[in-house]
Structures are given as structure tokens and as C-alpha cells.
Amino acid sequence: MITLKNFSKYTPINNPMAGMALFLVSADGQDWYESQRQFGLNTWKIEYESDGTIVAATKDVSGLAPIGHSVSEIESLPEGFSVNGAWRFDGENIVQDAGKIAKREMQYRISEADKVIAVLSSERDAGIISDDDLVRWKAWVAYRKVLRELDVTAADIKWPAKPE
Structure with missing residues (x-):
């Protein structure tokens, strides 16, 4: 070879x-x-x-x-x-490369959260968000924050549960 x-x-x-x-x-x-x-x-x-x-x-x-x-x-x-x-x-x-796989997974999850947050944020900003959607918005923002703070170099990553 x-x-x-x-x-x-x-x-x-x-x-x-x-x-x-x-x-x-x-x-x-x-x-x-x-x-x-x-x-x-x-x-x-x-x-x-x-x-x-x-x-x-x-x-x-x-x-x-x-x-x-x-x-x-x-x-x-x-x-x-x-x-x-x-x-x-x-x-x-x-x-x-486990580190790259974990980083890619984190980026995917953050991107998914960003999309949901963007829709709910526009409703919130327009003053037309329901109480239930405001609770969802807060849960997705908290979820994204936890994702950004994760140590993706750890051997055993504990991924947070996705909001419903």
C-alpha cells in the first residue's frame, strides 16, 4: 500500500x-x-x-x-x-472521531432549537403568543442554553431532553 x-x-x-x-x-x-x-x-x-x-x-x-x-x-x-x-x-x-460526531450532534440540536425559538420569538415580539407557547419558548431557550454549555469532549455526554 x-x-x-x-x-x-x-x-x-x-x-x-x-x-x-x-x-x-x-x-x-x-x-x-x-x-x-x-x-x-x-x-x-x-x-x-x-x-x-x-x-x-x-x-x-x-x-x-x-x-x-x-x-x-x-x-x-x-x-x-x-x-x-x-x-x-x-x-x-x-x-x-467521537469529538467531531458529538460536536456535529450538538450543532444539529442547537439549529433545531433555533428554528423553534425563532417562530415563537416572532409571536412573542408581536404580542400574540399564547401562554402555552410562552412556556414552550422559555423551555426551548433553556434547552439551547444547556446545549451550548455542554462539554462535547467528555467521554459520556448526557444530552438534555428536548422540550415538548
Whole structure:
């Protein structure tokens, strides 16, 4: 399996395509286009950032454009894998990043609360909110506040119950 790290743009010498095409070179001096033949046809190629976050996965290496990224070849992808920012390559294996998953969940819940609060706030601001909806508005605002204060780096996150 092959790994090529930290691609950057460069201009090749004595190449008639220089200036008309994008050329990339790895940290160890390998040209991206020339190095593509080193990869197997039936393996997965993953493109990832310097922190290991996977930004692309394909069996067709020519579909990658790893500017500022690295590329590694692997046999298979783990079950449930998707290119969603929550998976990392640690140099040998693809692993889920629990912190990113928790942060994404928190952002989703806050976004959901924001939508409910916005509707109820407009009614409150217009002076047409019912007593029941005012109670709902307060519950959603309190829920959002708790979400924002959660430590999403904790191993066992206690998510607050969503208001009804």
C-alpha cells in the first residue's frame, strides 16, 4: 500500500503543459500524475488533511486532487464510513472521531432549537403568543442554553431532553 504526503502545487521544468494544467508534488518529490500508476485498481484511495480528517475516498485515484492533502491506499473501508468530517486516518487505520460526531450532534440540536425559538420569538415580539407557547419558548431557550454549555469532549455526554 502506498502513502504520499502533503501535496503542493509546482511548475514542472520542460513540460509543454506547464502553465496550462495543475501540477502537484508530494513532500518527498513525487509528481501526482506520475505516481497514480503506483496505486492498485481495486483498492480504496483516501485523501486526508494534516490532522487525518478524511475529505475524499474513491477507488479511482484520478478522481482526487489532493492540494494541501495526503493520499493513502487501503484495502477496505470500515462499516458505516462516510466522508462527513467525522472519520480520520491515523496513519494505519480509519477511525471515527467521537469529538467531531458529538460536536456535529450538538450543532444539529442547537439549529433545531433555533428554528423553534425563532417562530415563537416572532409571536412573542408581536404580542400574540399564547401562554402555552410562552412556556414552550422559555423551555426551548433553556434547552439551547444547556446545549451550548455542554462539554462535547467528555467521554459520556448526557444530552438534555428536548422540550415538548
